[in-house]
Every structure is written in C-alpha cells, then in structure tokens.
Amino acid sequence: MLTPAEPDLVSPQSSLDIADTQDRSAQEALRESEKRMALALSGSATGVWDRNVTTGEIHYSSGWKAILGYAEHELSNRIDDSYERLHPDDRAYVKSTIQAHFDQQTESYEVEHRIRCKDGSYKWICSRGKVVSRDSEGRPLRMVGTTTDISAMRAMSDKLQHTVDLMTSLTDEVPGLVFQYRLMPDATSFFSYASAGIRDIYELTPEQVATHTEAINALIHPEDLAAYRSSFDLSAANLTPWHCEYRVQLPRQGLRWRQGDAKPRQLEDGSTLWHGFITDVTERKRIEAELQEFATVDYLTQLPNRRHFMMQIEAELALIQRTGDRCAAVLMCDLDHFKTINDRWGHAVGDQALKHFATILSDQLGETDLAGRVGGEEFAVVLSGADIAEATAFARQMQQRIEETPLLAGDQRIPLTVSVGVAAMHANDDSAHSSLSRSDLALYRAKKNGRNRIECH
Incomplete structure (x- = not known):
C-alpha cells in the first residue's frame, strides 16, 4: 500500500534566514535612498x-x-x-x-x-x-x-533688476515716449511697455494703455485717425518700419503734433510687436508752416507771391485742358501813379496803399478764385469759371470799392486808382504765361489810354 507523499517542510531556521536577507535588502535600499537624498x-x-x-x-x-x-x-x-x-x-x-x-x-x-x-x-x-x-x-x-x-x-536677480532699473531710468529721461506696441491677430492692441514720457506725449499713464489703446485713439485728431491706423496696418502687413506724423488734441496742452517711428517684428502667435519712439514735433511743424508761408506768401499783402501764384495758375490751366469744358479769366491790375505816392507821402504810405488794395481784392474773391502780387505794384487775378464779361464786371466792382473806401494817411485822403487788363485763358495755351501776357498787353493799353481803366484783350 502506497502512502501519500509528505509536503516539503521549511525549518524555522530557514525562515529566519529569509527574513534576515529581506531585512538586509530593505536596509541597504534605505541606505541607498538616504545616500541619494543626501547627494x-x-x-x-x-x-x-x-x-x-x-x-x-x-x-x-x-x-x-x-x-x-x-x-x-x-x-x-x-x-x-x-x-x-x-x-x-x-x-x-x-x-x-x-x-x-x-x-x-x-x-x-x-x-x-x-x-x-x-x-x-x-x-x-x-x-x-x-x-x-x-x-x-x-x-x-x-x-x-x-x-x-x-x-x-x-x-543674478539683483543684477537683472539693476539693468531693468537702468534702462527704465534712461528711457524715462528721454524727451518723448519710448514704447513697445503689440497688435494681436484679433486686431486688439496695447502698449506692453510705455516710458514715463507718455504723460507728456498723450497725458496718460502707462497703466491706461497696458491692455488697450482706446484712450490714445480718442486723443488723435479725427482727420488723422484713419491715416494713423492704416500706417500701423501697412507696417504690420509688410513688416516695414512705421512712420507717422499726426495731430493730437490733449486736455491740457491742446492741439499738438506727434511723430512716431518704430520697427516691427512678427511673433510666433501671429501678433506684431513694434519697438519705437514718439516725439513732440509741434515746434518743427510750426517752423515748417512759417517757412512754407515765407516761401509762398508775400509778407506785406499776405497774398501769394509770384512764384506760388504761377504754380496755382498753371494748375488752373491744367484743369481746363483736362476737362475741356471749363473757362477762366485772367486780370492784371496795376496801381496808378504808385511812384508818386511813394515820392510824396513816403514808402510807409506806399506800403499802406498796397495792403489797402490787397484787402479790397481779397474780399471780392470767390472760393475758387486766385490772386497774387506778381510785381511791385502789380497784382494778378484768375477768376475760375468766368468769361470776359464776368471778369470785366469784377474789375468794375473792384474800382468802385476803391473809390468808396479811400486810403487815409492821418487826415489826408490818398488818391488811389487801378488799371486793369483782362484776357481769357484758353485750353490750347502752351502755358499760363500765355494768358498772363495777353492780360498784360491789355493792361498796357489801359495805362496808355489814361489809367483807371479796364481793357480786354
């Protein structure tokens, strides 16, 4: 008879050996972990x-x-x-x-x-x-x-902060606004950096433009706002430098001119970032306007000088030649006996006579008419859309106004009359000088035939 096999028995000593081995492994793992932690x-x-x-x-x-x-x-x-x-x-x-x-x-x-x-x-x-x-x-x-x-x-942090503080101090001391402007793909925009100069340029704080630009847009002159916006759009589209001159209307400073320049850079998120500078150019604009006035306006009479008048009359001729259905009349006016006035009453009174006539002439001009001082006592007029008859009526009215509004020097009345030559401007004229020459010939006849007259070519 076969007896069943007896199960394998583990001696107590063997169990202790296993436990001891596991304990040593655990301790070694712990020491290794502590070593790693210490390192x-x-x-x-x-x-x-x-x-x-x-x-x-x-x-x-x-x-x-x-x-x-x-x-x-x-x-x-x-x-x-x-x-x-x-x-x-x-x-x-x-x-x-x-x-x-x-x-x-x-x-x-x-x-x-x-x-x-x-x-x-x-x-x-x-x-x-x-x-x-x-x-x-x-x-x-x-x-x-x-x-x-x-x-x-x-x-390192202190060094970086020192650098930031230095850059901030430098930009804050620069007259004008040093800025970083960002235009997002959804068309929202903001100034991610604005120096202290923004308080003078826009009378705003950096915080007011840190999330949007509505505050700045509200200050830009309405006539310049569209050009201002499109200049940024064009710079962003072509990644070309931004340049814009525009007016702002500020609560404290009033109307001022600003000039902005910046370089754009495309960012990975599709936005455009500009680093640039905006400065006050109001004084420069004022000087430019004065220089423009000096270059185009006769100082004494405040009418266009000969050079500027010739540019205007050439433009009128070009318009007539382009449309083919317009007309214009040219008048040459000369103050009679002007040398006698200077000799008898002095050049100061002569200057008054010129200003007096220029005022009367200017008051008669329509919105599209032109006038200028083209010589010492000679004035030229272009009546846009007028024919010879209308120009002659204009000249008569001008003579009548001179008679009704005498020039006085103290208690003395200065005799003042004007001779006028009238001619038409033709589309086939080679230049504006052609019609001026014709009106000048007519003026010569008016002077020759007794002065204070109107002659037509």
Whole structure:
C-alpha cells in the first residue's frame, strides 16, 4: 500500500534566514535612498531642519550647517539662537510668517530672507517647512523643513533688476515716449511697455494703455485717425518700419503734433510687436508752416507771391485742358501813379496803399478764385469759371470799392486808382504765361489810354 507523499517542510531556521536577507535588502535600499537624498540635498545647496515647537529646540542637518560655514558641532539647537542669525531687517517678517503658519492661516511656511554666516557675512536663503503634528487643540508640536542657498540666484536677480532699473531710468529721461506696441491677430492692441514720457506725449499713464489703446485713439485728431491706423496696418502687413506724423488734441496742452517711428517684428502667435519712439514735433511743424508761408506768401499783402501764384495758375490751366469744358479769366491790375505816392507821402504810405488794395481784392474773391502780387505794384487775378464779361464786371466792382473806401494817411485822403487788363485763358495755351501776357498787353493799353481803366484783350 502506497502512502501519500509528505509536503516539503521549511525549518524555522530557514525562515529566519529569509527574513534576515529581506531585512538586509530593505536596509541597504534605505541606505541607498538616504545616500541619494543626501547627494541631492548637497548638490542643491539644501539643508534639513527639524523643530520641536514645544521645547524650543531645532536640529539641523550637517548640510544645513555647511551652508553657513559651520562644522557639525558648532551650532546650538536653541530656536532663539537661530532668530539671532537672521538679518535685523528680515527678523520680524520671518517670525510673522512662521506664526501665520502656526495659526493655520497658511498651508505651509515659505520665506526668502538673509541669514548670517560663520564669517559674519549674510547669505540669501529660501526656507520651506510645514507643521507635521499638532495637539488636540491645534497647537503646533513639530515642524520640519528645508533651507536652500539662493544667494547666487538673488545676485543674478539683483543684477537683472539693476539693468531693468537702468534702462527704465534712461528711457524715462528721454524727451518723448519710448514704447513697445503689440497688435494681436484679433486686431486688439496695447502698449506692453510705455516710458514715463507718455504723460507728456498723450497725458496718460502707462497703466491706461497696458491692455488697450482706446484712450490714445480718442486723443488723435479725427482727420488723422484713419491715416494713423492704416500706417500701423501697412507696417504690420509688410513688416516695414512705421512712420507717422499726426495731430493730437490733449486736455491740457491742446492741439499738438506727434511723430512716431518704430520697427516691427512678427511673433510666433501671429501678433506684431513694434519697438519705437514718439516725439513732440509741434515746434518743427510750426517752423515748417512759417517757412512754407515765407516761401509762398508775400509778407506785406499776405497774398501769394509770384512764384506760388504761377504754380496755382498753371494748375488752373491744367484743369481746363483736362476737362475741356471749363473757362477762366485772367486780370492784371496795376496801381496808378504808385511812384508818386511813394515820392510824396513816403514808402510807409506806399506800403499802406498796397495792403489797402490787397484787402479790397481779397474780399471780392470767390472760393475758387486766385490772386497774387506778381510785381511791385502789380497784382494778378484768375477768376475760375468766368468769361470776359464776368471778369470785366469784377474789375468794375473792384474800382468802385476803391473809390468808396479811400486810403487815409492821418487826415489826408490818398488818391488811389487801378488799371486793369483782362484776357481769357484758353485750353490750347502752351502755358499760363500765355494768358498772363495777353492780360498784360491789355493792361498796357489801359495805362496808355489814361489809367483807371479796364481793357480786354
């Protein structure tokens, strides 16, 4: 009869061997883990601390002590001593932050502050910790955390901040607005940077344009707003430099001229970023206007000078030649006996006579008519759309006005009359000089036939 096989039995000694092997493996793994942790903490300039809140003791790892330059045995475990190592300017802040965590106002404790090293210097550190046990009433019992040396990072941060402060100071001192402007793909726009000069250029603050540009658009002169916007659109479309001269109407400064210049750059999100400068060019515009006036206007009579009048009359001839159905009349006017006026009453009275006639002439002109001083006492007129008969009527009315509005020098009446030659401007004229020559011939006849007359060519 066969008996069943007996199961294999493991002796108690064998079970102990297995347990011992597993324990040694676990201990070795733990030591390896602790070694890795120690290497990680050492490599990151981080130390560990463990605080007994009840007894007022705090224990530091050797790595923590090494951060401050202390050996293993050189630091006490009293929490009061640790507070003495804090920079005086940071002590109250650190204590209040710890207390806030003790009072469960924060999930954890984290603070950056300065701490005194063994050699008396100060380092910047970042301490992080958390209460890990409390009593039944919520009072903290134990707090564990880490401390990391962040001196190098703070030094770099301070250097960067110094650079930023320097650049900000430089841009703020520049007369005008240094800016960074961004146009998003959805057409929204804002100034991601605006120097202090925005207060003078737009009478706004950087904060008012940091998210939108409506405040600036509201200040731009309505006649210039479309051109201002399209200049940015064109610059963005072609990535060409932005340049624009435009007017702004400011609450305090009134009407002013601005000039903007910037270079665009396309960003990965499809937006366009400009770096540029806006300056006040009001004075330059004023000078340009004055120079333009000096170049085109006769100072004494405030009528166009000969050069500018000839440009205007050439434009009128070109319009007649282009349309083919327009007409115009040209009048040459000469003050009679002007030399006698100068000789008898002086050049000051002669100047008054010229201004007096120019005023009468200007008052008669229509919106499309032209007039200019083309010589000493000679004036030319172009009546747009007028024929010879209408031009003759204009000349008669002008003579009548001179008679009805005498020139007075003190209590003396200065005799003033005008001779006029009239001619038509033709589409087949080679230049404006042709019609002027014809009216000049007619003027010569008027002078020859007794003055204060009107003759037609």
